Amino acid sequence: MSYALETRNLVKRFGGFVATNDVTLKVEAGARHALIGPNGAGKTTLINLLTGFLEPSSGTVLLKGEDVTRLPQHQRVKRGLARTFQINRLFAKMTVLESVTLAVCERRGLGARWWNPVGSHVEAIDEAAQLLAQLRLLDVAHHETRSLAYGKQRLIEIALALAAKPSMLLLDEPAAGVPTGESRELFETIAQLPRDVTILLIEHDMDLVFRFADRISVLVNGGLVVEDTPEAIAKDKRVKEVYLGEALDG
């Protein structure tokens, strides 16, 4: 069968250091797939290889069966692959609506239009507003991004990714830096996303992972150790060792 996202023997070396070691990962369409692993396991490097921010040393990345290994980031986005960032990458001096409208315009192929003002593209603004409503950001639509609390800014991260209407969404620690109460709310919002959006989630908080994911892959030292259902992962000896080891080290 065809997967929403697939890697084959993906390797990334930085000098002598192997950050991604022969990763073959399959994400089924519609899945809620989580990628976990201790600090420094290479989770973000893997995301960067998937999105095209980094080029792999060898191996292939397939999106809906199509080889996208050599495609630049923006063309993968056009093919339905969107991401959020572990550390916010937002437009500090734009309002929330401006930011999301910018993203919507790009997806609609209006990004290079240079004559009529943004405000005249009513359908794009309308779509951006719908997204803001979905993420409960509508009341701050005209606020500057930098004036908002961190939790709200995390939601803008997600809004910008959703504006690309992705079929495959990579969430890189969406709740990082968000207070516990707000992170529950954030995950409720993510859980409500329709199933035609496949999600690959990187997360540290095991509670959240086990409640959200229906499939979990464990990454250690750049390589995949095991992939299974949450129930099986919870019982897995190797996984316990890895996390116990980290707890003892830390």
Next chain:
Amino acid sequence: MTTTTLAGFDPAPLQRQARWKRAEYAFWLLPVAAYFAFGDQLALLSQIAITALFALSLDLILGYAGIVSLGHAAFFGIGAYTAGLMATHGWNQPLAGLAGAAVIAALAGFVTSFLVLRGSDLTRLMVTLGVALMLFEMANKLTHITGGVDGLQGIEMKPILGMFAFDLYGKTAYIYAMLVLFGLFWVARRIVHSPFGHSLRGIHLNMARMPALGTPVNARLIGVYTVAAAYAGVAGALLTQTTQFVSIDVLSFPRSAELLLILVLGGTGSLYGALIGTIVFMTAHHLLSDINPQYWQFWLGALLVVVVLFARDGVMGGLRALARRLPGAAK
């Protein structure tokens, strides 16, 4: 067509941005007032209009796209020589000269944009500087074409559209330069408020995010660099046509550096900052060099330091801060 389907949501604040404000209408009455008030200074006023267009060009790439350039005179010079050489070879219709200068400068901008895309801000600064230096020395060396340090002479312009001849008092020249400035300002204003201009701001604010939105960042930067080069070329052509002479100074490093100074003084990323910076700089230059022809740059330096330290975003930033404090006076 200004409403959306979402109940209780008002998109107006976003849509208002592109609308002309009252202060803008008032601003554009200044050139008209200046024509009557300073009728004996039209040569200076034409210079201000031309430099303002040049500064506008730099604002497009620096203020909006975030590309720092120390060699923008390259395109100004290319435009100036193009218009000059066209005129000395029998193409002396002014508007044809402007068009020719725009096309050649745009071409040069397009080609060099690929160099500018590479590397960090410092690399870009050096590349723009290097390109301008090379062009300067080429113009210096190719004396049989450019006239070298003696300048390009023997330029005679036909009346504009066959109707408006350049006169001794510089009336036609001033009105011509000002109309071109206004027309191109109007176009630039549309560009910066369009989705394209919006995406440039996005690139400036967060370059790393844009590819994740699906934006071909390089294509956008090539686009704006090419347009800005055309603008600079037209400014250069205007100088040639209104002074009927091309000095090798059009390509000089001080011209590029001065331009950067003007833009920082006025404030980047608002278009009006470029215009106001030019007015302040040229007027200060004029007045200060009258008082003290040798050391006028001392006061200019002092002014620059004060503006950069105490008024962020230059004169425009200061004006905006002032407008916020006087809520009644805003808009």
